[in-house]
Amino acid sequence: MVAQRELSEAEVDRVFHALATSTRRDILRRTIEREQSVSTLASEYEMSFAAVQKHVAVLEAADLIVKRAEGRERLVRANPEMIARARALLARYEELWRSRIARLDELLAETPADRTSNADTTDVPRTEEGD
Numbered sequence: 001m002v003a004q005r006e007l008s009e010a011e012v013d014r015v016f017h018a019l020a021t022s023t024r025r026d027i028l029r030r031t032i033e034r035e036q037s038v039s040t041l042a043s044e045y046e047m048s049f050a051a052v053q054k055h056v057a058v059l060e061a062a063d064l065i066v067k068r069a070e071g072r073e074r075l076v077r078a079n080p081e082m083i084a085r086a087r088a089l090l091a092r093y094e095e096l097w098r099s100r101i102a103r104l105d106e107l108l109a110e111t112p113a114d115r116t117s118n119a120d121t122t123d124v125p126r127t128e129e130g131d
Contacts, residue, residue, distance in 0.1 A: 021055070027055055066079050
């Protein structure tokens with residue numbers, strides 16, 4: 001297995017921008033299932049061919065899909081490598097938030113007595129009564 005490098009900030013921005021609309025997510029889903037022409041994709045939406053081409057261009061700029069020419073047609077297929085890299089990024093975010101939530105759960109589960117006994121009081125100077 002080839003080690004995947006982390007996405008740059010610009011790549012992350014392009015991926016999240018590309019996935020921000022339902023039409024682009026649907027185009028990506030369709031191209032994961034099978035390679036399709038832009039014309040075939042456009043026939044599935046109630047928008048102009050040019051509008052679908054723009055959505056495809058955004059996905060291509062994010063490297064989520066790959067477009068190739070076959071004669072006069074432009075065929076589009078999902079790029080599994082970039083999808084895997086985006087999935088790995090989301091998995092890291094998920095792990096970060098799960099660990100934060102787990103820590104918050106631990107703190108909320110502690111009783112006031114637990115918090116008092118866990119407090120570090122070794123640095124607090126003690127005085128004798130009458131000082």
